[in-house]
Amino acid sequence: MKLWSSYLKEMTIAGRGFYFYIEIFIALVMLIVLLVVVNENPVSKEEEIVYYDMTPFMFKVMTNKEISDGQLRMGNEKSFTLKPGDFKVINDKSGEKEHYTFDEEKVIDVKTLETLDAKTGDLIKRAYVADNREDMIRLAHQEKSRGAVIRMKEGEFAYQYYLQGYETDRLVNLLYLMHNDKSAILQTQMNRQDVRELETHKTLNARENVIPLFITFAGSLMGFFIVMAYIFLDKGEGVIRAFAVTPSSVGVYLLSKTGVILTTVLISSTLITLPVMGFKPNYPLFYLFLIITTFAFAELGLLVASFYDAFEKAFGALYLVMVILMVPAFSYIIPGFDPVFLRFFPTYPVLQGFKDILLNANDMSYVLSYSLVFLGGGLLLFWGAQRRLSRTLCSG
Amino acid sequence: MISVQNLYHSYTKDQQYAVKDISFDVQKGEIFGFLGPSGAGKSTTQGILTGLLPLQKGKVVVAGYDLEKVDNKRFNKIGVSFEQSNVYGKLTARENLQFYAKLFDGPTRDPDELLKLVGLSGKEKDKAGTFSKGMKHRLTFARSMINNPELWFLDEPTTGLDPAIAANIKDIIKEQTSRGVTSFLTTHNMFIAEELCDRVAFIIDGEIKLIDTPKNLKLRYGKKLVEIEYIKEGKVEKEVLKTIDEADKKRIAEITRQYQISTMHTKEATLEEIFIQVTGRGLV
Numbered sequence: 025m026k027l028w029s030s031y032l033k034e035m036t037i038a039g040r041g042f043y044f045y046i047e048i049f050i051a052l053v054m055l056i057v058l059l060v061v062v063n064e065n066p067v068s069k070e071e072e073i074v075y076y077d078m079t080p081f082m083f084k085v086m087t088n089k090e091i092s093d094g095q096l097r098m099g100n101e102k103s104f105t106l107k108p109g110d111f112k113v114i115n116d117k118s119g120e121k122e123h124y125t126f127d128e129e130k131v132i133d134v135k136t137l138e139t140l141d142a143k144t145g146d147l148i149k150r151a152y153v154a155d156n157r158e159d160m161i162r163l164a165h166q167e168k169s170r171g172a173v174i175r176m177k178e179g180e181f182a183y184q185y186y187l188q189g190y191e192t193d194r195l196v197n198l199l200y201l202m203h204n205d206k207s208a209i210l211q212t213q214m215n216r217q218d219v220r221e222l223e224t225h226k227t228l229n230a231r232e233n234v235i236p237l238f239i240t241f242a243g244s245l246m247g248f249f250i251v252m253a254y255i256f257l258d259k260g261e262g263v264i265r266a267f268a269v270t271p272s273s274v275g276v277y278l279l280s281k282t283g284v285i286l287t288t289v290l291i292s293s294t295l296i297t298l299p300v301m302g303f304k305p306n307y308p309l310f311y312l313f314l315i316i317t318t319f320a321f322a323e324l325g326l327l328v329a330s331f332y333d334a335f336e337k338a339f340g341a342l343y344l345v346m347v348i349l350m351v352p353a354f355s356y357i358i359p360g361f362d363p364v365f366l367r368f369f370p371t372y373p374v375l376q377g378f379k380d381i382l383l384n385a386n387d388m389s390y391v392l393s394y395s396l397v398f399l400g401g402g403l404l405l406f407w408g409a410q411r412r413l414s415r416t417l418c419s420g
Numbered sequence: 421m422i423s424v425q426n427l428y429h430s431y432t433k434d435q436q437y438a439v440k441d442i443s444f445d446v447q448k449g450e451i452f453g454f455l456g457p458s459g460a461g462k463s464t465t466q467g468i469l470t471g472l473l474p475l476q477k478g479k480v481v482v483a484g485y486d487l488e489k490v491d492n493k494r495f496n497k498i499g500v501s502f503e504q505s506n507v508y509g510k511l512t513a514r515e516n517l518q519f520y521a522k523l524f525d526g527p528t529r530d531p532d533e534l535l536k537l538v539g540l541s542g543k544e545k546d547k548a549g550t551f552s553k554g555m556k557h558r559l560t561f562a563r564s565m566i567n568n569p570e571l572w573f574l575d576e577p578t579t580g581l582d583p584a585i586a587a588n589i590k591d592i593i594k595e596q597t598s599r600g601v602t603s604f605l606t607t608h609n610m611f612i613a614e615e616l617c618d619r620v621a622f623i624i625d626g627e628i629k630l631i632d633t634p635k636n637l638k639l640r641y642g643k644k645l646v647e648i649e650y651i652k653e654g655k656v657e658k659e660v661l662k663t664i665d666e667a668d669k670k671r672i673a674e675i676t677r678q679y680q681i682s683t684m685h686t687k688e689a690t691l692e693e694i695f696i697q698v699t700g701r702g703l704v
Contacts (some may be wrong), residue, residue, distance in 0.1 A: 029522035040510040040547075041615065229510040262506030264564065269470050270523040271492045360658070 026102060026272045030280035036255075038284045043250050047242060054238055058300055062231045070149040071169065074137070075160035077175035086174075086181070087137065094145075099136030104150060106130040106162045113161065113186065118197070124161060132159050158209055161186055228382060230293035236351060236378035239293045243318040244349050244371050247285045251325035252342065254281050254333050255413075256335040274414045278326055278406065284323045286315060295384075305382045309391060316395050319376050320402030321349075330412035373397075421602040422446035422469060427478035429464050437465045441699050442478075442694055447568075451593070451603040453617035455610065455691070457701060461626040462606045463503075463575070469604065470500050470573055483571045496525050499569030503576040505607075506557035509549030513540055514550055517566055524567040534562040539588060545588045554581050561589060567598070571602045572596065578612055590616060608692035620691065624699045634691055641697055642689035646672060650679040660687065 031065050038044040074085045090096035107129055113122045132154065139149035154160035157173055164171030185199050228272030258264045267277055275370075293314055297305065328345060332338035353370035355362045356379075366372050373394045378393050422445065429439040439461040446452040456462050467473035469482050471494075479551070480487040485494035507516045517531035535544055538558040543551070548559055552557035557580060564572065576585035577593065593603060593616055607613055613620055614634050621631040632640075644663040649656055663686070675681070689697075696702055 026523055029519060033508070033515075033519045036515065037508060037510045070625075261509060262502070262504055263508055265472060266520070266560075267523070268472055269495055269498065270520065271495045271525055272523040273492060303614045353487060 025297055027276045027279055027283075030272065030276055031283040033345045034280045034284045035287065038254075040290070042287055042300040044284075047246055047250070047288050047292045048295070051238075051242070051295040054234075055296050055299060058231050058234060058296070062234065065409060070170075071167070072149065072170045072172060073154055073160050074150050074171070075153045075154045075173050075284035076156050077157065077173050082176060094139055095142060097138050097140065097253060099150065100136045101133050102136055103131060103133050104152075104163055104166075106132060106159065106166060108166065109162070111165055113190075119360075124158075124165075126162060130159075130162075132163070134163075142252060187412065204404050228379065232382060233379075235297055235300060235382060236375050237356060238313065239378050240317075240371055240374045241353075242292050243289045243314060243351070244321040244374060245290060245346055247318045248321040248325040248328075248345060248349065249342065250288070251281055251322045252329045252338060253335065254284070255326065255329040256332075256338070259333065275406075275410050278323075281326070282406075286318055287313065301382060304384060306384050306388070309388060310381045312393055313374075313377055313391055315378075316398045316402065320398040320405065321370075323402050323405035323409055327412065330409055401413045421448045421483060422452075422604060423481040424465075424469075425479040427465070427468065427475075427480060429473065429476050430466060432465075433476075437626050440469075442626070443454060444628060444631055446602060446604060449597065450601050450618040451597055451605055451616050453613040453620035454604065454606045454623060455608065455613050455620050455695065456623035457608055459621045462608075462623060463657070464626075465623070466534055466573055466575060466604065466606050470498065471495075496567060497570045497616065498573065499564040499567060499571070500573045500627045501519065501561045501564035501575060501577055503579060504529070505553065505560045506565070507548040507556055507563070510547060511637050512545050512547050514544040516559060517563055520563050521566050528566050529568060531566070534565055535559075537565075538562045539585060548550050549557065554585060557581060557590075561592075565592075570601060572601050573606070574603055575606045576609070577605070577607075578609065579607075586612075586618055600638050612696065614691045622626070622698055624701055631697050637691065638688055641694045645687040645689075646684060647687050648675055648684045649682040650675055651682060652679055656682060 052379065075324060076086075078086075087096060087098075091098070093129050094402050106126065110123075110125045111246065113124065114120070115122075135153040137151040137153060138147050138149070140146065141148045159172050163169075168188055170188070170191075173184040173186075175182050175184075183199075183202075187196070258267075264277075268274075290311070297310070302347055324345070328341050329338065329379075331341070350369045352366050352369045352375055355366050355372065356375045373390075377391045380388065424445070425443045426440055427442045428437050442461070442465065454462050454465065464473065468475055468480060468487070470677050471487070475487045483494050485491055485495040504624040507513075508519070511519065513535055514531050517534060521528040521531065532541075533545055535541055535608070535684065538561055538671075540555060540562070548556060549561065561577060564574075574593065575678055578589050581589065590612065593605075597603060603616075605613065605617060617634060619631060619633050630637075645660050646663055647658065647660045649658045651657070657679075659671070661672050663669065663672075676684075
């Protein structure tokens with residue numbers, strides 16, 4: 025009863041303050057960004073500058089075939105302003121250097137050829153067709169794009185690439201192989217290869233992939249930060265002293281604060297997740313994991329708050345903890361960056377756990393085992409925070 | 421109602437005591453004044469008695485509860501009115517009292533009745549954050565009565581209030597005392613102490629210098645004086661004379677016989693004067 029009335033009081037105060045609305049507002053902004061700005065499946069588009077060193081008839085023959093196959097289409101003409109400049113081009117084999125100097129600005133109009141994905145029909149490459157080699161080199165240099173000269177040599181197409189210089193050896197080798205006139209040999213080799221694919225893993229699309237990040241940081245970072253803010257607001261108003269001379273326990277006081285954080289996080293997380301994910305995730309597990317992890321991080325906030333008597337004095341610790349909580353986001357955003365030490369950061373398993381839940385993965389043992397870890401940790405932090413705050417709540 | 425024996429407290433947890441070896445008892449139904457200047461140890465003592473500060477050394481029993489054993493149930497019998505107002509600014513006056521009422525186990529008083537008692541009638545729905553300092557103080561004072569306390573801690577209950585409201589607060593304290601409520605009044609205002617307290621303790625530098633009733637203190641330390649204003653050769657003259665001194669007695673008789681008296685007042689020593697006399701220190 026005391027906990028319930030304390031919780032209702034805290035919710036009334038939160039509803040009349042601005043911290044509560046900050047998180048709801050952030051959730052709404054995030055939702056709008058996800059729905060409006062983030063594509064579900066963004067396709068990375070490649071751009072190259074091409075000069076066809078051949079007769080217009082040959083160019084037509086070459087492109088018409090691909091256009092009729094549905095793999096190519098003519099795009100709109102585009103205008104480029106070539107700026108004056110000075111650069112060198114090095115021959116990859118001979119090492120010979122060609123020096124280019126352009127003193128005048130030049131405006132060129134180029135045709136556009138768009139290559140489409142054979143399966144989906146999505147645009148995957150855009151080629152700007154320059155009228156001469158010099159314009160192609162100049163434009164490739166200016167746009168930092170790959171350049172190519174395509175010409176007829178002994179009845180076959182021959183390719184000359186102009187790269188930026190920072191491409192990997194693997195890409196350069198691939199370009200050598202790609203237009204190999206002995207492609208028949210390659211085909212034979214390919215037929216000999218036995219390629220088998222692993223069962224396709226469920227993946228989140230680009231929009232859905234942002235949700236674990238938001239939910240984790242709404243629950244952990246905001247929970248940690250806002251619960252500290254609430255404690256220091258109460259210390260500032262002196263109401264803790266009045267609470268301390270009632271038969272109610274410090275535990276009730278702390279749990280009522282945690283309750284407000286949980287309510288806020290549940291609302292903001294639902295606001296984001298439901299419109300984007302629909303009913304796809306395992307919601308009972310989603311809310312269980314959300315409540316447990318938010319509880320644990322809120323208790324961490326209470327424990328840190330117990331060491332300080334004013335918000336400004338707690339800034340150093342606050343900043344440090346928030347940075348620690350944020351670091352695993354790098355691993356989440358950049359899958360190639362996954363050092364082992366990051367797995368010991370508390371938000372790392374939270375991010376992975378939410379990802380599993382949103383994917384509705386078959387094996388939820390990871391989520392359930394970490395739920396137990398966070399529940400145990402949260403209770404331990406609560407016990408510590410309660411002990412410390414019982415002694416220090418009225419100071420300052 | 422309160423028993424304190426050999427109480428010590430050090431904020432630095434060493435031999436620098438804010439309160440050292442103080443002992444006193446407060447009987448049920450009395451108003452006990454704890455008087456002293458700032459930094460004398462009043463708030464430290466009250467902090468320990470109300471549980472806001474931990475008991476370090478000594479034996480303290482409050483409302484029948486030994487403070488060595490932590491039992492929050494004792495707060496059902498205790499009310500605390502803080503010197504610094506501490507109410508939820510975002511809650512209305514009524515909501516503030518309603519919330520605190522729910523934290524107690526026994527019957528509580530009607531919030532509206534309490535607000536009326538302290539002159540905040542009509543302000544029930546106003547947020548406490550919009551209140552003046554005096555209004556917040558009255559709300560804090562009203563909250564301390566929400567649980568019908570048997571033991572009431574009052575820390576500077578009239579500080580910062582205008583005289584009319586201060587008089588109202590004093591009347592409420594007297595009324596509560598008539599109901600059998602015990603009050604522990606902490607103040608540096610000797611006038612309110614003199615008016616309300618059954619007994620007072622003078623505390624300075626963490627030590628109690630004396631405990632007695634105001635009446636006894638005046639008898640022991642006070643000097644009966646008469647202040648006379650009279651007209652002599654067209655001018656107003658003033659003399660202060662002791663009523664217990666033979667020479668002064670003769671002088672009083674002489675003045676009243678020879679001159680026209682403008683005003684004549686008996687003048688008792690105040691508690692403040694006695695405090696200075698006993699401790700050698702002022703109250704600021």
